[in-house]
Amino acid sequence: MSENTAVTAPDILRCAYMEIVVTDLQRSRDFYVDVLGLVVTEEDENAIYLRSLEEFIHHNIVLKKGPEAAVGVFSYRVRTPEDVGLAEEFYKARGCRVERRKEGFVKGIGDSVRVEDPLGFPYEFFYEVDHVERLAWHYELYTPGALVRLDHFNQVTPDVPKAEKYMEDLGFRVTEAIRDAEGTTYAAWMRRKPTVHDTAMTGGDGPRMHHIAFATHEKHNILSICDKLGALRMSDHIERGPGRHGVSNAFYLYLRDPDGHRIEIYTQDYYTGDPDNPVVVWDVHDNQRRDWWGTPVVPSWYTDASRVLDLDGNLVPLVTRTDASELEETIGADGFSYTRKEEEESMPEWKKGEFKLGHQL
Template identity: 80%
Template sequence: MTSETPGSATPPAAPIPVPTSPAPDVLRCASMELVVTDLARSREFYVDVLGLVVTAEDEQAVYLRSMEEFIHHNLILRKGEVPAVAAFSYRVRSPEDLDRAEAYYQEMGCPTVRNRTGFVRGVGDSVRVQDPLGFPYEFFHEVEHVERLAWRYDLHTPGALVRIDHFNQVTPDVPRAVDYMENLGFRVTEDIQDDGGTVYAAWMRRKSTVHDTAMTGGTGPRMHHVAFATHEKHNILAICDKLGALRRSDCIERGPGRHGVSNAFYLYLRDPDGHRIEIYTQDYYTGDPDNPRVTWDVHDNQRRDWWGNPVVPSWYTDASTVLDLDGAPVPTRERTDDSEMEVTIGADGFSYTRPDDAEQMPEWKQGEYKLGHQL
């Protein structure tokens, strides 16, 4: 389900119109609604293993939040036939921003649905849209406040997740996606390019962190991951240690490590349905309007992992199906620009540690790189 397969032969995407009506004022990425095939199994993973807190639950869904959250939830697990993402949910500044969101997306010709009492528990008036990239975006303002457990250290686990941090989306044409998101008020903080100007990925923020969402080039629309933050790096290591103790280390896909992009410490897990979860800590303040954009060379071997540790192929190829507003899987389109995996570890790809030193990989590292060539 989540492995990379050729997308349907849809024609090249049309340009995304720029609405004349004002964009909604997005505060932050706030929640994701995941469709999972075995609710009990997923609950066990997110609650018993990762320590997210259950705000509410019923036979169809579990509503989870992180330790420092005061809104009703940051993650919904909803029972369904096929693993997928039903909503990338953003909180907006005011109730009026919902009117703006509705008008904004309607002007772009996108399907929109408004539900004055919310699509999910704990949330009020909401707008869901299928955005120009095909993703199911949700906007809401009204939300039930719940106890912020920041001071409840009696409930914190060694790997306590304290905040939802960001989404990451797979889309074939990154510059097209960036244009759309910039119009929506997002600002690019970092990206990965090559000398020819091909953009492989871009990170964009509303709140003052490196991102609320990122666009990763590939067959899409698909969901690459959703990320939760810990306070410190040892919290992330503790999650790994616990997975080892539970004999579930095989859900560790990549890391832990230090990102080049974002400078954050990271870990990628795969949940029981294969949905990818990042655990993330310590990026930097980006709230000034002239915050310097950092552009990384796609051949820089430290861009994805500052320590140069290899990215596993599945991290590049796998992602989750997203649903349209009727709950049907959204057909995907292939990327036509170069693939980051191919240009870095593929047959003609290359990576360097030092820009002027590409051919001088130490002998004992060459085996690893030849491996890369066989992918």
């Protein structure tokens, strides 16, 4: 593959929507609409277009019926109609497969380009979009766990430094990262809009979709989603959390939808819009990097992710990660994590009993 990377990157505004293939549309509707309270903009027998309460573009998620759970596309909005062309050129110059449709690939979206990006992910860029009502003031529609905004994507890819380089070429800025003293990068967070991220790259066999995240206004909104899942006897949809992230400083919860797609509910990270915004680097052995309270990460959170489709709708083959694994480094048989660097020997008696579950895996 020959590359010409001197072309101008499109001016990306933000992550805008994800197309998710689900195997039982009604079951997924029950989950996303009745349980999570996302708003239906439009639906038919093959797809449901959903948005969050503060959104004014047509949708933030498309649930598409299909034979196998997967992700159809990660879609970003660009600043101008011309930026769609810049995106097309950007990927053509990298030898990537691109497909442009003036009429768009899904309802509500106009002129768009879809690409198979250098990491194997299906990416989309668009400007034209139908406006719908921003429901921010419609408090009569709010549930206790109201989702108000699409916040970010998270992708699994084997070579995180390679992904960082490509995404920086595309105009993203790294805000935080997990690395180790040997120089391995385990994950990196990168943004266009001035939050901690529009997408993150998590090290692992990829390309896969790790999660899609929606924001609430407050922490109690997230807790109420757990309460409701308990009431519905669906608590096994809670995979991890709620908790406080070290990375991003946000409050979080991870759910799994009926097909196993992972959804994060997220609130209260910080402004990152200055060009010299300080990058925060976390030591992979810091036990508070993924959860500020030291709660162990469940292994499935590291191992499971959703496959992605190419532009023909076929599963993209996986490439195995060869760099060190965060799971193995931190909670595997030989892994270790510290709460206070270089102080593990000074543990009081009762702590040596190692009550934290992470120690027992």
